[in-house]
Amino acid sequence: MKNLKLISLLLPLLLIGCNRGDFKESKTFAGEKVVTASTLNLGHTTYMEYCVSCHGVKGDGAGVSAKGMYPAPRNFTQGIYKFAYVVSGELPHDEDFYRIIRHGLKGSAMLPWDISDERLDAVTQYIKTFAPAVWEGTDKVLGTKYELPADPFGDVYRHQAIEKGKSVYHITAACTTCHRGYETKENISKYNIEVNKVPLKPEEFAADLYELKLQEGDWNYKVIPPDFTHHQLRSITDVASIVQRLMYGVNGSGMPGWKDVVTDQELWALAYYIQSLRDLKESPAKYELLEKINNQK
Numbered sequence: 001m002k003n004l005k006l007i008s009l010l011l012p013l014l015l016i017g018c019n020r021g022d023f024k025e026s027k028t029f030a031g032e033k034v035v036t037a038s039t040l041n042l043g044h045t046t047y048m049e050y051c052v053s054c055h056g057v058k059g060d061g062a063g064v065s066a067k068g069m070y071p072a073p074r075n076f077t078q079g080i081y082k083f084a085y086v087v088s089g090e091l092p093h094d095e096d097f098y099r100i101i102r103h104g105l106k107g108s109a110m111l112p113w114d115i116s117d118e119r120l121d122a123v124t125q126y127i128k129t130f131a132p133a134v135w136e137g138t139d140k141v142l143g144t145k146y147e148l149p150a151d152p153f154g155d156v157y158r159h160q161a162i163e164k165g166k167s168v169y170h171i172t173a174a175c176t177t178c179h180r181g182y183e184t185k186e187n188i189s190k191y192n193i194e195v196n197k198v199p200l201k202p203e204e205f206a207a208d209l210y211e212l213k214l215q216e217g218d219w220n221y222k223v224i225p226p227d228f229t230h231h232q233l234r235s236i237t238d239v240a241s242i243v244q245r246l247m248y249g250v251n252g253s254g255m256p257g258w259k260d261v262v263t264d265q266e267l268w269a270l271a272y273y274i275q276s277l278r279d280l281k282e283s284p285a286k287y288e289l290l291e292k293i294n295n296q297k
Helices: 002-019 037-050 096-102 119-127 156-171 185-198 237-248 264-279 282-296
Strands: 027-029 034-035
Touching: 027 119, 037 119, 096 119, 156 185, 156 264, 237 264
Parallel strands: none
Antiparallel strands: 027 034
8 A cells, every 4th residue: 555655655756757859059951950858858758648559769669558459569679660751761751740740540549539730730740850860860851742633533433443452452563462363363364365366374473362471560570461451540531542552552561652653544443442441340241251262163
């Protein structure tokens, strides 16, 4: 009982100590963004209130609530960010942080946070201080952004987009190298005739065609590519956001960006197809599709 009383007396003092920022000077981050000491101190306070339990005092993803979490909280000291709208491996812009903090990441413990714009910016700047070698200095540059290409299909031609997307997924982009297949071998062979003018021989189908393939990640654990009919997609809200993710890839996960690898039309077709798979989740149509695949000769 005495120990509990002591903890109750010390806890407010500990929190005050944690919330007291100690920045005395401004910092210059990538893109020549100058951030004042007062902003960084506010960011420190905000981080200690909302973020520390998962991401840890040191920003290393080892907070008291992080044990057993999958996916693990981001380790900010690495300076690697998965879901930015920039070329993979390059530094995100502030609006990338804003979007993720505001909307959270589906299927993870990263919640959406309704904080003031001032605090949102401040905590974004503070997060950068965990990776000074990555962020600090006038020589650091922000990542390259692409303009979202116009949708060549729209709702009117959605069905055509999905049909084309099946071919892009299984043949042109070879998504089954990491993800699972969703069409019968007969249909996949037909897609190969359309693209490469020859059918696929039985021995040309990978043994793990209908399995998810573990990938090497940059966080000391294997990354599981999502099954689009089952898993949540962390940063996805609509078809356009799928196109964005396909263009940029998922940094540090093995998922490359597909901008300029496939055409803009193929990107949109692939995105519509992925969304159609997402729409199957827990529906009778999903289990009909799986049964068809499992029962094929």
